[in-house]
Amino acid sequence: MSKRIEFKKSTKLKIAARSGYRCAFLNCDRATAGPGATADEPSITGEAAHIWSAAEGGPRGQGGLTESDLCRPQNGIWLCRTHAKMVDEKRGAHFPAALLMSYRDLHEARIAREQQGIARRMAWLDRVTVARSAVFEPLAQMTLAKVTLVIGGNASGRTALCEWISAFERPELLERWRIGKRFSPLRIELKLFDPAEQSIGLGIDAERRIYFEVNDVGVAYNPFPFRPIWLRDDRFNPMPDNDDDWIASSLGIDSYVVGNVLKEVSEDSDAFTKNPRIEVDDEGHRRIRAHNRDALDLPLRVFSTGERGRLLVDVAIALARTSSRFVPTILLLDGFITSFDSENLRTVAARLASAENQFQSVLFRVAHRDEDALHLLSPAWQMVHLRGRETNVKIEVEGLTSGIARSS
Numbered sequence: 001m002s003k004r005i006e007f008k009k010s011t012k013l014k015i016a017a018r019s020g021y022r023c024a025f026l027n028c029d030r031a032t033a034g035p036g037a038t039a040d041e042p043s044i045t046g047e048a049a050h051i052w053s054a055a056e057g058g059p060r061g062q063g064g065l066t067e068s069d070l071c072r073p074q075n076g077i078w079l080c081r082t083h084a085k086m087v088d089e090k091r092g093a094h095f096p097a098a099l100l101m102s103y104r105d106l107h108e109a110r111i112a113r114e115q116q117g118i119a120r121r122m123a124w125l126d127r128v129t130v131a132r133s134a135v136f137e138p139l140a141q142m143t144l145a146k147v148t149l150v151i152g153g154n155a156s157g158r159t160a161l162c163e164w165i166s167a168f169e170r171p172e173l174l175e176r177w178r179i180g181k182r183f184s185p186l187r188i189e190l191k192l193f194d195p196a197e198q199s200i201g202l203g204i205d206a207e208r209r210i211y212f213e214v215n216d217v218g219v220a221y222n223p224f225p226f227r228p229i230w231l232r233d234d235r236f237n238p239m240p241d242n243d244d245d246w247i248a249s250s251l252g253i254d255s256y257v258v259g260n261v262l263k264e265v266s267e268d269s270d271a272f273t274k275n276p277r278i279e280v281d282d283e284g285h286r287r288i289r290a291h292n293r294d295a296l297d298l299p300l301r302v303f304s305t306g307e308r309g310r311l312l313v314d315v316a317i318a319l320a321r322t323s324s325r326f327v328p329t330i331l332l333l334d335g336f337i338t339s340f341d342s343e344n345l346r347t348v349a350a351r352l353a354s355a356e357n358q359f360q361s362v363l364f365r366v367a368h369r370d371e372d373a374l375h376l377l378s379p380a381w382q383m384v385h386l387r388g389r390e391t392n393v394k395i396e397v398e399g400l401t402s403g404i405a406r407s408s
C-alpha cells in the first residue's frame with residue numbers, strides 16, 4: 001500500500017497565508033476565510049492541495065521528489081473546495097504540475113502587489129488557438145504556463161507561431177502569409193485573463209484582408225495592451241557593420257535602445273554575460289564587448305555561437321522585465337535557444353520562472369535525444385510537442401488531452 005504524504009498543519013497555514021486565504025486557481029480568487037456559524041469562530045473553506053501528488057499513483061505523479069520535498073509549502077497550492085476537488089480527483093491529470101505552479105505563482109504575485117497597495121492589473125495568457133492556418137490542423141491549441149517549452153522538428157510551425165503571436169503588436173509580420181504562394185485564410189485567438197476573461201483574435205480573410213477582434217467584436221487594430229517579445233532565428237544572417245544593429249534585428253527593437261538594455265544586463269547578477277557594453281572603434285563602428293566565463297574581455301565578433309546566444313537571451317530577459325512592469329508581456333525564445341545544451345536551458349528556465357520576472361515565456365527547442373532528461377530536470381515548465389510537419393501539425397500539451405474544456 002502506498003501511503004499519503006500529508007502537509008503539517010503549520011505548512012497548510014503557510015500555504016493559505018501566502019495565498020491571502022483566497023483560491024489560487026486561474027481566475028477564481030474566491031475568499032476561503034470568513035465568519036463562522038458562531039460569533040467567535042471563523043470559517044475556513046479552502047484546502048492546501050498537493051501540486052506533485054500526495055500519494056504514489058496520484059493524478060500528477062510525484063515528479064521524482066523526495067518525501068520531505070513533497071511536504072514543503074513549495075509543493076502546495078491553496079484552493080477553494082470546488083477547485084481542490086477538481087485538481088485532486090480524476091480530472092487532476094488535466095492540470096499538470098507546471099500549470100498549477102504557474103497559477104499559484106501568478107496568484108501569489110498578485111497578492112504581494114495588493115499587500116503593497118499596488119493595484120496595477122496583471123494579465124495572464126492562458127491559451128493560443130490556431131483556428132485556421134496553412135500549418136496546423138484546425139483548432140490546434142496550446143495552453144501556456146509561466147514557462148512553456150515547445151519541442152518541434154523542422155517545418156513544425158515554430159516560426160509561424162512566433163510570427164502570429166507577435167503580429168498582435170506588429171501586423172506587418174502577417175505579410176508573408178497574406179501575399180504570394182503561402183496565402184491561406186488564417187485565424188489566431190488568444191485567451192487572456194486580466195483578471196476577467198478576454199479573447200483577442202486576428203486573421204486573414206478569403207479576400208486577403210487582415211482583421212482583428214476583441215471579445216468577438218471586429219476592431220480596426222489590436223487595442224489590447226499585450227506585448228510579445230520575440231528572439232528570432234537570425235543565426236545564419238551576416239553580421240551587420242554595427243553590433244547593436246545585430247541585437248536590434250534579432251529582437252525587433254530599435255538599435256538606439258540596445259546600449260540602455262545592455263546596461264540593465266550588466267546590472268543583472270544572474271545574467272550569463274558580464275559587463276556588456278558598446279564601444280566605438282577607430283572606423284566609427286559600434287562594437288559590443290563583454291567578459292566571457294573566464295573573465296576575459298572580448299569583442300562580440302570573437303564570441304562563440306553559444307556565447308552570442310546567451311547574450312541575446314540576457315538582452316531579451318532585460319527587455320521583458322521592463323515591459324512586464326507596465327503591460328502583460330510574453331517572451332518568445334527561438335533561434336539560438338534551440339541549440340542550448342540542457343544545462344544552459346535549465347539555467348534559463350530557472351531564471352524565467354523566478355518570481356521577480358512577471359512575464360510568461362515560451363522556449364522553442366528542436367526535438368532532441370535528451371528530451372527525457374530535460375523532463376526530469378525541470379518540473380517547473382510545461383512541455384508542448386509539435387507533431388508532424390506543415391500542413392497538418394498537431395499540438396500536444398503534455399498532461400492535457402487535446403481539445404478538452406477546462407472549466408474554471
Ligand SMILES: [Zn+2]
Binds near residue numbers: 023025079082
Ligand atoms: Zn477556486
